[in-house]
Amino acid sequence: MSATMRTSSWADSADNNAAIGSGVSSNTNASAVGRPVKPAYVPPHLRNRSMASLAEPPSLVTNNVNERGPANWGGSLNFKPDLGAGRQGYGSGGGFNSRGGAGAGRERGGRREANPFENDEVDESFSEQENTGINFDAYDDIPVETSGENVPPPVNTFAEIDLGDALNQNIQRCKYVKPTPVQRYAIPISLSGRDLMACAQTGSGKTAAFCFPIISGILREQYAQRPRVARTAYPLALILSPTRELSCQIHDEAKKFSYQTGVKVVVAYGGAPITQQLRELERGVDILVATPGRLVDLLERARVSLQMIRYLALDEADRMLDMGFEPQIRKIVEQMDMPPPGMRQTLLFSATFPKEIQRLASDFLSSYVFLAVGRVGSSTDLIAQRVEYVLDSDKRSHLMDLLHAQRETGVNGKQGLTLVFVETKKGADALEHCLCVNGFPATCIHGDRTQQEREQALRSFKTGNTPILVATDVAARGLDIPRVAHVVNFDLPNDIDDYVHRIGRTGRAGKMGLATAFFNEGNLSMAKPLADLMQEANQEVPAWLTRYAARASYGGGNRNKRTGGARFGGRDVRKESSFNKGTDYYGGTGGGYGVPTSYGGGYGQGVTSAWD
Numbered sequence: 326m327s328a329t330m331r332t333s334s335w336a337d338s339a340d341n342n343a344a345i346g347s348g349v350s351s352n353t354n355a356s357a358v359g360r361p362v363k364p365a366y367v368p369p370h371l372r373n374r375s376m377a378s379l380a381e382p383p384s385l386v387t388n389n390v391n392e393r394g395p396a397n398w399g400g401s402l403n404f405k406p407d408l409g410a411g412r413q414g415y416g417s418g419g420g421f422n423s424r425g426g427a428g429a430g431r432e433r434g435g436r437r438e439a440n441p442f443e444n445d446e447v448d449e450s451f452s453e454q455e456n457t458g459i460n461f462d463a464y465d466d467i468p469v470e471t472s473g474e475n476v477p478p479p480v481n482t483f484a485e486i487d488l489g490d491a492l493n494q495n496i497q498r499c500k501y502v503k504p505t506p507v508q509r510y511a512i513p514i515s516l517s518g519r520d521l522m523a524c525a526q527t528g529s530g531k532t533a534a535f536c537f538p539i540i541s542g543i544l545r546e547q548y549a550q551r552p553r554v555a556r557t558a559y560p561l562a563l564i565l566s567p568t569r570e571l572s573c574q575i576h577d578e579a580k581k582f583s584y585q586t587g588v589k590v591v592v593a594y595g596g597a598p599i600t601q602q603l604r605e606l607e608r609g610v611d612i613l614v615a616t617p618g619r620l621v622d623l624l625e626r627a628r629v630s631l632q633m634i635r636y637l638a639l640d641e642a643d644r645m646l647d648m649g650f651e652p653q654i655r656k657i658v659e660q661m662d663m664p665p666p667g668m669r670q671t672l673l674f675s676a677t678f679p680k681e682i683q684r685l686a687s688d689f690l691s692s693y694v695f696l697a698v699g700r701v702g703s704s705t706d707l708i709a710q711r712v713e714y715v716l717d718s719d720k721r722s723h724l725m726d727l728l729h730a731q732r733e734t735g736v737n738g739k740q741g742l743t744l745v746f747v748e749t750k751k752g753a754d755a756l757e758h759c760l761c762v763n764g765f766p767a768t769c770i771h772g773d774r775t776q777q778e779r780e781q782a783l784r785s786f787k788t789g790n791t792p793i794l795v796a797t798d799v800a801a802r803g804l805d806i807p808r809v810a811h812v813v814n815f816d817l818p819n820d821i822d823d824y825v826h827r828i829g830r831t832g833r834a835g836k837m838g839l840a841t842a843f844f845n846e847g848n849l850s851m852a853k854p855l856a857d858l859m860q861e862a863n864q865e866v867p868a869w870l871t872r873y874a875a876r877a878s879y880g881g882g883n884r885n886k887r888t889g890g891a892r893f894g895g896r897d898v899r900k901e902s903s904f905n906k907g908t909d910y911y912g913g914t915g916g917g918y919g920v921p922t923s924y925g926g927g928y929g930q931g932v933t934s935a936w937d
């Protein structure tokens with residue numbers, strides 16, 4: 326019996342409230358002017374009139390930063406290294422530890438724990454899009470595949486999982502009514518102690534999917550007294566992410582989920598003063614959220630030890646294991662004092678997982694479950710994708726035409742936020758400047774800006790003070806900004822996975838979004854993967870793009886080449902006969918990519934597949 330699960334898509338039936346029409350034709354020559362000097366941009370309806378009426382960009386405002394209180398760890402007891410097969414089933418171990426003795430809401434020294442829900446922004450004009458507005462009834466239709474030994478079954482509600490009262494209360498405070506598809510599967514798998522490699526579409530709730538089991542596990546388990554070495558912190562869980570902003574976001578989320586549980590979450594990332602982070606670590610830490618560079622620094626200074634790590638989560642795991650980060654990750658995971666696979670639980674999450682990265686990742690895992698929710702590496706159907714042929718020389722005026730049209734279609738005088746991706750840091754600065762002088766309030770984020778500038782830019786964007794953010798790929802992954810209604814790929818990336826993550830900044834948590842890409846001859850290598858991806862997501866592919874796709878060279882070794890090219894962007898690499906020195910992990914059941922195969926057996930058998 327195949328364990329294929331198919332019901333109606335949460336994407337399909339999500340409300341259509343945020344769909345935006347640019348109302349701009351793809352006429353690439355509109356307002357094109359010769360270099361080197363371009364006249365100031367004039368929106369279509371004001372052309373031939375004075376510029377005096379164009380809006381000034383509003384000034385930036387600074388936001389309050391949440392005060393972070395001291396630690397509340399009064400941890401004790403025995404460390405259980407027997408993860409995996411020998412580990413007790415969840416729910417049978419009984420009871421949650423009460424932690425620290427400081428009492429809910431209090432931290433050591435009697436200080437009240439800051440309420441992380443206090444500053445939750447409620448924007449009336451967008452309230453219908455908030456968490457409660459998500460149509461969860463359609464969730465069941467999403468294709469899901471699990472593979473590995475004895476995969477625990479999914480749940481349908483949070484009530485079916487014993488996460489503990491305190492965590493359940495925080496789930497309610499977050500207004501999460503039902504688990505998202507990735508949470509339905511990933512949480513029971515993680516709670517059973519299994520290692521996990523999970524792929525699920527952007528904006529589908531992966532953060533909670535790895536945070537809930539970690540927090541719940543820390544609350545439930547009894548741990549050995551952590552070593553008392555002056556000025557060295559011994560976290561129980563480590564969550565690594567590739568960017569500073571994403572680490573901060575995960576930290577903020579984890580603080581909400583662990584509010585009044587006594588579980589202490591600390592963040593460490595580069596570009597910010599290390600002294601404050603050291604002070605926080607000295608006050609105690611259960612869950613450390615970090616970027617790799619800053620963590621290596623802390624490890625080398627012996628201010629953090631990984632000896633007690635029980636849970637390791639890599640968010641954006643494929644990015645963390647690609648060429649840029651792999652050496653640092655190997656150092657952290659394999660060359661310091663972290664317990665090896667099998668002695669810790671390892672959770673890898675991303676929306677994309679290229680085969681070669683899956684192979685690397687298997688070094689960090691022990692008898693893991695592979696979980697694919699939705700089409701792996703695909704974009705979600707919630708995002709309306711458009712591609713327009715725009716010459717480089719026309720890109721600025723074309724972008725401003727789009728932005729202008731968007732202004733006209735704002736809801737209650739408010740428009741959604743627009744995120745514009747460019748290739749280079751210089752390009753980001755230049756485009757931001759150009760937009761500002763032309764009356765479009767914009768800010769920018771890239772690696773050459775100071776951390777303070779980056780954080781201020783993000784705040785200003787989130788609050789809508791500057792509703793346009795020009796960004797390099799530093800903002801491509803993970804950032805969850807609810808009101809992003811439009812992502813523009815001003816410069817297309819060279820890798821289709823990067824495109825998937827970039828456009829995934831809109832169309833999140835069941836909301837609709839729009840993504841527009843500017844394509845020209847410089848993007849030939851993207852023609853085929855882009856056309857394939859759009860087709861897969863039921864988007865209209867322009868005839869001219871199909872022609873480019875047919876022409877484009879699409880040779881071997883190209884990361885953009887998606888094996889099989891059919892419905893799913895990738896699957897458990899262990900199913901490939903080349904894995905494990907030519908041994909077919911699943912006994913040669915065949916069924917290549919894109920060919921749905923029933924692997925036989927429901928839960929509890931060697932392989933479960935929820936495909937159809």
Ligand SMILES: Nc1ncnc2c1ncn2[C@@H]1O[C@H](COP(=O)(O)OP(=O)(O)OP(=O)(O)O)[C@@H](O)[C@H]1O
Pocket residue numbers: 456459500501502503504505508525526527528529530531532533675676802803804805829830833834
């Ligand atoms: N069960 C739930 N019910 C309602 N909203 C949820 C639920 N789980 C998560 N969310 C919300 O969905 C949004 C997206 O979640 P999250 O940032 O974890 O997505 P993600 O899958 O990690 O995306 P990405 O791949 O871009 O990193 C967040 O605003 C989060 O608060």
